[in-house]
Amino acid sequence: MPDQLSALSGRFDVTVVGAGVVGCAIARRFALSGARVAVIEKAVDILDGASKGNSAILHTGFDAPVGSLEQSCIASGYEEYLAIHSRLGLPLLRAGALVIAWTEEEEALLPTLMEQARQNGVSDIEALSEAAMRAHEPGLGPGARAAFRVPREYLIDPWSAPFAYLLQAIENGAEVLRGAEVISGRRDGDWSLETTRGTVRTGMVVNAAGLWGDRLDERLIGRSDFHIRPRKGQFIVYDKPASRLAAHILLPVPNKVTKGVVVCRTAFGNLLVGPTAEDQDDREHAVLMPETLEALKRRGAEILPRLKDHTVTAIYAGLRPATEFKDYCIKAHDGLNYITVGGIRSTGLSSALGIALHVEHLARLALTPRSAPAWPKVANISETCPRDWQTEGHGGVVCHCEMATRREILAAFEGPLPVRSLAGLKRRTRVTMGRCQGFFCTAELSRLTDGRFVRPMAERAE
Amino acid sequence: MSLPRETDILVIGAGPAGLAAATVLAPSARVLVLDRETSAGGIPRHCGHYPFGLREFRRLLKGPAYAQTLVRRAQAAGVHVATGVNVVSLLPGPRVAVTSNAGITEIDAKLVLLATGVRESSRAQRLIGGEKPGGVMSTGALQGLVYLEGRRPFRRPVILGTELVSFSAIMTCAHAGIRPVAMIEPDPRVTARWPAAVYPHLKGIPLHLSTVITSIEGRERVERVVIKGPKGESTIEADGVIVSGRFRPEATLLDGSDLIRDPATGGPVIDSFGRCSDPSYFAAGNLLRPVETAGWSWAEGVAVGQAMRAALAGRLPQGDTYEVKLIGEALDWVVPQRVTGPDAVAFDRLQLRVTRSVAGRLTVKVGGSEYASRRIDTRPERRITVPLPPRAGAVEIVLEEE
The missing domain is CATH 3.50.50.60 (FAD/NAD(P)-binding domain)
Structure with a gap:
């Protein structure tokens, strides 16, 4: 298998446990600051937990609780994404958002929400009458009463971004151990982390284990200050023509539990409806419920009535690592050289870079930042920039729905972080994620991926 | 090149x-x-x-x-x-x-x-619930794996659907040494008229009519399929799902x-x-x-x-074309959707389908006057054809259900 077969050797300054979006951003931050960084991931590929299913919005944090850690991490993470995305080759779809009131009660809440946005430093918001709202979004359903516009809510690629963060960490010296679960840890000045693939010695540990964050705390420091209560979100993805139905991210007025059902385009040119917010105990299984999906479809068609003429491309469910607390649970444990980054539910994609800055600050390590850090660029798979299929020498298109080329697929097996599962390949190239869901390209993919995956797509028939 | x-x-x-x-x-x-x-x-x-x-x-x-x-x-x-x-x-x-x-x-x-x-x-288009493990695929993907690549994605799959292509899925499984463990059909009747050749292969494959798949279970690979039919809910041990038709x-x-x-x-x-x-x-x-x-x-x-x-x-001919209209909510579609005059044409009859099992009288009119009529007793996906109109004009195909 094209990956490190043995454990990481030598001593690391910082070891990040968990290669979700938060772990990837933290690894990048410490690597840029000159630390020797290790990343340990339980799954065979990165982004396999909470980060595999979200709504792909880059939030300003306008609706975050005022004065919260979440709000400040979103704000700084947002700014950094804008500053670095083009250097890393990451897309940015400047969609803007409308927060839409569908009832009289919701309409009455709009001024409060606008005031909250201003307090959160998002001052370029704009109240819209029903007519002004409909001028922006003529496809809205009859129940929409009024809205306000948040012009700087954007859409991004939720998988290329963390991949780029980790790639930059690697190109600046970080090492990644995938398929390794942390079993236990000892501390004798330094930490010795026992994993299923050997021991990792490190000065500091950062717990970015997401849905398993409390369990990892219990294993390593004997207690946890929070309990993960997974919150499931189900989504429906519509085929690309539906993306013409709405330009903005269409947000409902949030309630205490959830931001509610969002309708928005994606960086890949589809239209997304979701998520639900369903608390559960199970951390591993995100089960799609047909009746809930039907209800999402109905809600989508209330928001955008023409959606009923469009076809579903994909369905998915993600788990958010929510806790009993409303805010993030980020804490440096005194005297332990151990930082817990827990409870990053629902806004992690927007806040990850900001969380990384906050964690670096908490760590108080004496580091010398890299003077000329490497800036790798990731391949663009979004519809916002030119794609590989538009250039010469792509080797032919393999996934015809998402236009993933042979060259793109083969490239995903190269480099310092080759994909090792079909799920990983989907996130890197979008193969099989389109309208046919693998009808046309499964056979060819099985050949192209031969020997590359931990679990092959199909065994050879004798 | x-x-x-x-x-x-x-x-x-x-x-x-x-x-x-x-x-x-x-x-x-x-x-x-x-x-x-x-x-x-x-x-x-x-x-x-x-x-x-x-x-x-x-x-x-x-x-x-x-x-x-x-x-x-x-x-x-x-x-x-x-x-x-x-x-x-x-x-x-x-x-x-x-x-x-x-x-x-x-x-x-x-x-x-x-x-x-x-x-x-796809499974997504049908909003089939459960998890998203590997081993859930269309017949087309299965056939590509089996016949083009010599591979076997599973050993004991469930087949969803009873269309002609579902028969094709059974034949494909037989070729690759795959033994389907069940066929699931949401309708009360089998959809396709199956060729006699398929019957030997059906042996030992339980057919569940009026049944739906409510959940596909398994994180990495399919482990179980939960179905719901006339006798309630039950679980089938399976390592794949063929979503056919x-x-x-x-x-x-x-x-x-x-x-x-x-x-x-x-x-x-x-x-x-x-x-x-x-x-x-x-x-x-x-x-x-x-x-x-x-x-x-x-x-x-x-x-x-x-x-x-x-x-x-x-x-x-560059002349006018006329609409072919369907009247009757069980009528699904018609091809061609427009007709020309009675010149030599490519499509020598109108093809249609129904949305559900239905029996009744099918009448075809041009310019309001009937030119063909017959009784049909049919199911979805089954071929129905009617003659083209004998003269130019708007066509109506009317289904009066019994």
């Missing part, structure tokens, strides 16, 4: 319909057939079972041999077949933009034939084009010559509707190819 910048006839899709039309047209025009797959032949390439070729060649062939025969005949007739070429947009002119290893180019033609076929509906035309190219699409079929609106709303574009085969046999699609390709030959020679 470089692509020409212009040709007389451009055919998109090297399956039975596209190759049949190309072969008909080759003696009188330069014909270029494009296919995005790496080999030509279309879906039959990976249907490694009988029966193919009876209508076309009066020989009983398996799919791959049939596909090869179609390709060889086209090439022998002078057709230029280019594979690994994706058409990315249909432009007025007609002109199409394509991408291949050489990057993006444009090709001008006098006429274009769309013959891009169909695909099965419920075809939809592979008509994505219409989305960015000026061509009018029929929401009922999912394919382009055509007239009885196979012409689209832009008369420089024609269409044939399963792109027109879900779903017909390879032989039927081939025959449509031949007929539309002949109409295109007439069009090239300026012999195709």
